[in-house]
Amino acid sequence: MNGAKPISHWRLLAKVNRMQNWRRLKSAVVRSRLHASLMGLFVVGYAWMAYWLFHKGLQFTSGFPGLGPVLIERMMFLLFAFLFLLLLLSNVIINFTNLFRNKETQFLLSLPVPRQVVYRWKVFESGILASWAFLFLIAPLVAAYGAIYNAPWHFYLVTPLFVALFVVLPAILGSWAALGLARWVDRLAFQVAVVLAVIVLIVVASSWLQPETVTDEMLETRVLDVVDRLLARTRFSLFPFLPSYWVSSGITQWVEGALMGTFFFGLVLLSHTLFFGYLASTRTGGIFYGAVSAVNSRGGGTAVGWKFWKHKPALGQTAFAPRLLDRLAKLMWWGRGDTRALIVKDIRTFWRDATQWGQSLILLGLLIAYIVNLRHFSHRLTSDFWIDLTSYLNLGACALNLATLTTRFVFPQISLEGKRIWIIGMAPLGMRRTLMAKFLFSTAVSMGVTMALVGASCAMLSIPPGRVLYFTLTIGVMAFTLNALAVGLGAVYPNFREDNPSKIVSGFGGTLCLVLSFIYIVGMLSLMAATSRWAFGGSSAVEFWLGWAVFLGGSFLLGWLPLRAGIRKMASVEI
Amino acid sequence: MIEIDQLTKQFGDLRAVADISLTVPAGEFFVILGPNAAGKTTTIKVMAGLMKPTSGSVRICGFDISASPIEARRRMAYVPDFPFLYDKLTPTEFFQFTGKLFGMEDGAMQAEAERLTGRFNLGEFLAKPIEDLSHGTKQRVAIVSALMHSPEVVVFDEPMVGLDPHHTRVLKDILREQAAAGVTVFVSTHQLSVAEEMADRIGIMHQGRLVAVGSHEELQAANRDNTLESIFLALTTDNA
Known part of the structure; x- marks a missing residue:
């Protein structure tokens, strides 16, 4: 040992991490x-x-x-x-x-x-x-x-x-x-x-x-004052x-x-x-x-003052007694026991990692605040053009928010199983059903949230019921596609070595998922707006149904193809 | 030398380590035994400075790990149960990195790395990325990197896990040689045979307490039992 020699720890750390990152980049380029x-x-x-x-x-x-x-x-x-x-x-x-x-x-x-x-x-x-x-x-x-x-x-x-x-x-x-x-x-x-x-x-x-x-009077006479108030x-x-x-x-x-x-x-x-x-x-x-x-x-301890939140088994209750989530899962009577167990496990691990869901909850909170305030706008949106534009933009905002959530949370699901994936892989459940369970569960949850948000935003804009149905169905289909895309690509590009979901998402697969999701949303939104029966000049019934057919076909393909590729990849995965 | 004085570590309501006092002098091979969750790893983590003690103190070669962590760690080799390695580096690059962190000269570092990698048969793996190595080979890399700087105190948590019988033997020999050369060796293990074969003294932990300390013979005499296994079971089985 030579303790006298001065060491630049910073330089050493910088060198090691530079080498690590450079090799990671190089291997990514060489791999594909x-x-x-x-x-x-x-x-x-x-x-x-x-x-x-x-x-x-x-x-x-x-x-x-x-x-x-x-x-x-x-x-x-x-x-x-x-x-x-x-x-x-x-x-x-x-x-x-x-x-x-x-x-x-x-x-x-x-x-x-x-x-x-x-x-x-x-x-x-x-x-x-x-x-x-x-x-x-x-x-x-x-x-x-x-x-x-x-x-x-x-x-x-x-x-x-x-x-x-x-x-x-x-x-x-x-x-x-x-x-x-x-x-x-x-x-x-x-x-x-x-x-x-x-x-x-x-x-x-x-x-x-x-x-x-x-x-209107204020706009004509006191423009600067109005601008000042707006700003x-x-x-x-x-x-x-x-x-x-x-x-x-x-x-x-x-x-x-x-x-x-x-x-x-x-x-x-x-x-x-x-x-x-x-x-x-x-x-x-x-x-x-x-x-x-x-x-x-x-460890297992809890900070002082929060102990009342902790679950305490009642006298005589065993550690294996079903808890609230287990009891709720049993209500899904049509699902198999192993599938329910997988979903309960996913919910528990997700809820217990607050740093992961906290940021998205904030995004969702802002979106809710915006939608709640749409009722104030609707009184002033006298032109059909602005109402139509706002409703399509709302659909886009919801879809983009959903794409962020599916990429951030659904995409890393398979990777997060990490080295523990053998538990599922060896179980009778099988990788195909595991993937499908993850897909169906995330789709059901996100469909529920986004359809409710879009429905609420339409209601705030006082849009007729037929159009409300149109928008909620559209976001429902998009939820299917975006979740299938995230689950499928997550299985095609798994990263079993990484525990941190934000690092998993920042890899190639995650980026591809986000980019494809955004392209899909922008493309389909433009298509739906262009073939709308009532908005932006309106189009014929043939154009409308043709638009829907392309939307449904495109959505199905973009969702199903990655999902199928993911299932195939998982069937032959080597851990 | 390791001096543990009235060490207590509390995790919320759980007392993981309860008022332990122990001195392991230079040149002693000390093995700590205990069932799962007995407090062995927590004690070792406090010794390595990864946790502050709730009360009490740990001194490594006279340096308090909380007050003078750098001086204490400079004299110590610590290998945890799941060691961290930079996966994109080669073992050679990793040894150079850790050697420099300990202030080693290039020549001494190379000589010591060559000596230890030779004994652990790591020669063919030195230029391969660590991510491509098997679990046992990674364990050997971690052990070599820890021992390279000629520490005065060695603290290993379950070092034999993942090693094949040949390299387990090599590690035992090296640790024995270290102790003979005056190094304090502190090893946690579940393998009772390691304690019987290697230890100068054995400590048995149970529910955070050090329930027995002594040489194998002293433990046998105190517990009127022949085998370490029966002593261990007698001291760590709850009869509630």
């Missing part, structure tokens, strides 16, 4: 050049298409006389404000997994590596994992913004610098929140907190999203203590040529990043270790 090319094509295609769309949108908005620049500027502030919130949420979840449920973290903590270094490394890693996708998504928008205002070349150098400084703050704050959650909140308390947070979110968002009343709901993004305000101000002022303003906001951002970065990289190791120890020590 077609897959890698498709991924590359998707990346380039998205960047190009998003840039084109954003450019068109911004050009359209900038065309409003007097209002355009105001609206665009506010959009930039809103973009970064929501980006900050999303990054914060994403960092909390990824840091929690990476700091406390990661085998590498435990390994490093058993070596002579300072806790501070382990913490710093993991926060850095989580920050990249949490941020890259968001940055990739918004990059075309920022580029289009620069192009619309003919920004100088150095705009495209300064903006990445601003954004790089900006993403550090949610990464650090997210890691601190994860430390707090790990240290003080156990699983059950976290589940309750997430559900309460979503209820609060629905109530707050419902009240916040209520539209302003604007009369009042977005004023939170101008709160000067928000990091998103500093980055938005810096970027917008650079475009306007106010370089000193940019310099000022750049320094504000830099000073905060350095301050919080200093605290995180030098003063948080001890707290991190305390939180790791708390998580490792939690």
